[in-house]
Amino acid sequence: MTARRIAQPGRKPGSPELLPRRAVREFTHTPSRIAMPLPNFKRAYPDNRPLPETGLWFAINQHGIIVFANEDELHLPSGTSHLPGVERSPSAILLGEVNQVACLACTVPDDIALPKGYRALGLRDLYGRLEDTLYVVAGYATQMLHWQRTSNYCANCSAPLMPIPNEWGKRCPRCSFTAYPPVNPCTITLVYDEDRILMTHKRGWGPRYGLVAGFVEPGETLEQSVELEIMEETGVEVADIRYWRSQPWPFPHQLMCGFYARYTSGDIVIDHDELDDARWFTADDIRNGRPALPAPLSIARRLIDDWLASRFPAAGP
Numbered sequence: 001m002t003a004r005r006i007a008q009p010g011r012k013p014g015s016p017e018l019l020p021r022r023a024v025r026e027f028t029h030t031p032s033r034i035a036m037p038l039p040n041f042k043r044a045y046p047d048n049r050p051l052p053e054t055g056l057w058f059a060i061n062q063h064g065i066i067v068f069a070n071e072d073e074l075h076l077p078s079g080t081s082h083l084p085g086v087e088r089s090p091s092a093i094l095l096g097e098v099n100q101v102a103c104l105a106c107t108v109p110d111d112i113a114l115p116k117g118y119r120a121l122g123l124r125d126l127y128g129r130l131e132d133t134l135y136v137v138a139g140y141a142t143q144m145l146h147w148q149r150t151s152n153y154c155a156n157c158s159a160p161l162m163p164i165p166n167e168w169g170k171r172c173p174r175c176s177f178t179a180y181p182p183v184n185p186c187t188i189t190l191v192y193d194e195d196r197i198l199m200t201h202k203r204g205w206g207p208r209y210g211l212v213a214g215f216v217e218p219g220e221t222l223e224q225s226v227e228l229e230i231m232e233e234t235g236v237e238v239a240d241i242r243y244w245r246s247q248p249w250p251f252p253h254q255l256m257c258g259f260y261a262r263y264t265s266g267d268i269v270i271d272h273d274e275l276d277d278a279r280w281f282t283a284d285d286i287r288n289g290r291p292a293l294p295a296p297l298s299i300a301r302r303l304i305d306d307w308l309a310s311r312f313p314a315a316g317p
């Protein structure tokens with residue numbers, strides 16, 4: 001995923017002169033209904049009440065989220081007594097509740113020895129091992145603790161920020177600057193052309209290929225971001241840009257907005273500052289295991305699975 005650096009003067013995304021000249025293909029992708037986990041999670045906001053005595057703890061140190069894990073089970077600590085030091089943490093916050101069970105989060109000092117059986121696992125390592133809703137809350141916990149840790153001082157005048165009652169926002173008592181937990185929108189797009197899709201590769205990804213993705217620039221619509229990111233990274237033009245679904249991506253604050261776009265013209269020309277390869281793969285390629293795909297937790301993978309399901313509705317992804 002990239003932040004764009006190259007201005008394209010005079011180029012107006014979506015303007016009539018950029019519309020494809022070749023005939024519109026008959027095939028149009030019809031999104032199916034690949035499931036995305038929807039959190040059964042009731043949010044809480046800061047108030048003056050003491051934190052609940054019991055609940056699930058999303059306790060985080062520099063290595064990840066602390067869980068009890070062995071070969072047979074993996075679960076979150078359900079009480080402060082399980083984790084010495086947690087109850088003293090000044091960073092503890094109430095995130096909300098799942099099925100009336102409080103979800104709390106805190107940062108754990110790295111010098112605290114974890115009790116037997118407990119260890120810290122990164123979010124990616126927890127995928128599929130924590131129940132879906134708790135996994136989403138774990139991502140939220142990491143975002144909110146990151147926010148709490150990095151929002152102590154005013155970005156305008158450097159004075160210490162003060163909490164705004166009943167919100168996660170903070171206000172500067174000196175200059176009234178306000179700050180809120182950030183959400184950075186990004187677009188990620190599956191570009192299709194009949195029976196093939198455009199996939200990209202970056203250095204360090206090993207055999208895995210992904211989809212074109214990038215941060216939305218200030219002043220830009222999501223659709224413009226899709227069109228320009230694809231053009232700048234791969235040199236191809238697209239039409240029929242259609243929103244699919246979104247996914248919080250807490251590394252640390254992205255909101256991935258998934259799109260489909262139909263290829264219209266252009267040969268692949270790679271931006272080598274961003275990618276080391278981009279190429280077309282057919283549905284048969286992918287179903288036969290080529291290339292390696294993004295992790296199942298990612299919206300990139302879900303876009304691909306959804307597209308495959310639309311090509312092979314009887315077999316599914």
Ligand SMILES: [Zn+2]
Nearest residue numbers: 154157172175
């Ligand atoms: Zn200030």
